[in-house]
Amino acid sequence: MIARSVTTGLALLLAVSCTTAPPRAQPGKPPQAAGCTQPKPGAGPPPPETPTTIDVVEQAYQCILTAYYGAATLDHRTLLSAGFAALTRQLNRDGRDLPDATMPALTGDRQTDWAAFETVYRRLTDRLPDLREKLAVVTLEAIVAALDDNHARWTYGGGERPPGYYDGDQYGLGLKASLGRQATPGAALPPLFVTAITGGAAEAAGLRPGDVIASINGSPPFTGGTLTPAALAALYPRYPEADPVTLRLHRRDGDRRWSVRLKPGLFQPDPDTAQTVSGTVLDKTTAHVRLAGFAPDSADRVFKTVARLGTGKKLTGVVLDLRGNGGGSPEEATRLVSGFAHGKVTAYQCAADGACETMRTDDSVPLLNLPLVVLVDRACASACEHFSSAIKDHRVGPLVGTRTAGVISGPAQPYLLSNYTSLGFPSKHHLAPDREVIDRVGVAPDHHVPLTAADAAAGRDPALAKALTLLRAPA
Numbered sequence: 001m002i003a004r005s006v007t008t009g010l011a012l013l014l015a016v017s018c019t020t021a022p023p024r025a026q027p028g029k030p031p032q033a034a035g036c037t038q039p040k041p042g043a044g045p046p047p048p049e050t051p052t053t054i055d056v057v058e059q060a061y062q063c064i065l066t067a068y069y070g071a072a073t074l075d076h077r078t079l080l081s082a083g084f085a086a087l088t089r090q091l092n093r094d095g096r097d098l099p100d101a102t103m104p105a106l107t108g109d110r111q112t113d114w115a116a117f118e119t120v121y122r123r124l125t126d127r128l129p130d131l132r133e134k135l136a137v138v139t140l141e142a143i144v145a146a147l148d149d150n151h152a153r154w155t156y157g158g159g160e161r162p163p164g165y166y167d168g169d170q171y172g173l174g175l176k177a178s179l180g181r182q183a184t185p186g187a188a189l190p191p192l193f194v195t196a197i198t199g200g201a202a203e204a205a206g207l208r209p210g211d212v213i214a215s216i217n218g219s220p221p222f223t224g225g226t227l228t229p230a231a232l233a234a235l236y237p238r239y240p241e242a243d244p245v246t247l248r249l250h251r252r253d254g255d256r257r258w259s260v261r262l263k264p265g266l267f268q269p270d271p272d273t274a275q276t277v278s279g280t281v282l283d284k285t286t287a288h289v290r291l292a293g294f295a296p297d298s299a300d301r302v303f304k305t306v307a308r309l310g311t312g313k314k315l316t317g318v319v320l321d322l323r324g325n326g327g328g329s330p331e332e333a334t335r336l337v338s339g340f341a342h343g344k345v346t347a348y349q350c351a352a353d354g355a356c357e358t359m360r361t362d363d364s365v366p367l368l369n370l371p372l373v374v375l376v377d378r379a380c381a382s383a384c385e386h387f388s389s390a391i392k393d394h395r396v397g398p399l400v401g402t403r404t405a406g407v408i409s410g411p412a413q414p415y416l417l418s419n420y421t422s423l424g425f426p427s428k429h430h431l432a433p434d435r436e437v438i439d440r441v442g443v444a445p446d447h448h449v450p451l452t453a454a455d456a457a458a459g460r461d462p463a464l465a466k467a468l469t470l471l472r473a474p475a
Contacts, residue, residue: 210457
């Protein structure tokens with residue numbers, strides 16, 4: 001079994017069900033699953049994955065065309081063309097290209113075009129049985145990627161953990177950079193630099209915050225001013241990716257320039273960087289609370305942290321630090337807004353026909369009744385943007401830092417395919433409280449205060465300093 005995960009974005013998978021039309025019976029074909037279905041809550045883990053086949057690819061294709069929020073206007077030929085192009089690229093990489101590996105003519109009818117695609121696909125793969133699963137995998141990857149949706153993904157081999165894993169361990173190079181894993185290529189600005197060392201190979205190699213990353217595996221992270229996705233992906237490897245990563249670095253202190261070769265691996269992170277919620281008191285009366293992600297119960301943990309920090313003293317404000325927050329549950333984002341404002345819309349989840357469901361604050365949540373400043377950056381994505389846009393639109397408190405990631409097409413829904421792999425994509429798309437689109441745009445801060453490499457090297461935090469200044473200012 002090939003073990004990889006294809007992701008175009010970070011999303012919390014929510015409950016929904018989807019069924020497609022019954023499969024067509026064809027002579028010589030194994031029976032297909034009746035459609036894509038939502039894993040049942042409390043049913044436990046699914047059975048072990050079975051090989052990915054063309055029948056699984058068809059199931060994913062039909063599921064997308066049934067349940068994806070943009071399915072009604074989606075040109076299925078884009079999906080099939082992308083899938084076939086990926087197949088031919090893989091044939092070429094393996095040195096097994098075939099003279100009749102030619103895309104069939106497409107008519108515009110979804111079912112007819114799938115049948116033509118499948119006929120050619122089966123003819124090719126029947127001649128290359130040793131490549132059959134690999135070709136199915138790259139075809140399905142490409143079909144999902146062709147949606148160009150940051151919350152669409154197909155995951156397989158995702159249940160594996162590195163040998164020796166212990167609860168709380170992390171996998172990777174052991175560093176955080178000024179651009180997160182979900183950075184938008186066209187919007188990110190150079191330079192790329194280290195902002196934190198969390199352990200692992202980066203710590204062993206002596207990297208420091210402020211080190212500028214001039215190249216990754218011999219290629220600059222920016223080409224023509226645009227971020228190179230491949231270079232950024234190499235900076236944030238996921239298990240089982242294990243290829244060493246070569247970084248060319250520049251440290252302004254002494255103008256040092258050097259290269260290091262970092263091998264991804266398991267490591268125990270610094271406890272200060274690993275906690276989902278952490279807090280401290282600044283200026284004796286300001287609660288500084290970091291929230292790394294909108295996991296279940298994270299909103300209540302923020303409220304409890306503020307209450308703990310206020311024990312024995314009178315707090316005068318809260319700085320909520322969402323920098324690096326990759327998102328999670330939109331319900332948790334709404335609950336967190338509810339601690340600072342009542343009677344508000346936090347977002348709309350809309351279908352392709354314009355019909356929208358309204359998400360509102362939970363007014364049973366007690367208000368903190370404290371001034372709020374929120375710190376955001378380019379790594380604040382998905383549910384983090386849900387929260388940030390609601391705070392900004394309702395003028396609950398200023399946002400300080402840089403524009404958010406713009407990675408919030410809509411909450412993804414999970415569908416279990418017949419080989420027990422997971423397909424996820426949004427059935428609705430997100431609009432902020434003022435009905436503006438945040439996806440691919442991001443939320444602009446009220447006060448633009450970027451972190452520079454010099455700031456990181458010197459241990460300065462200009463955005464936090466600005467937040468404290470705002471809270472000290474007279475109302």
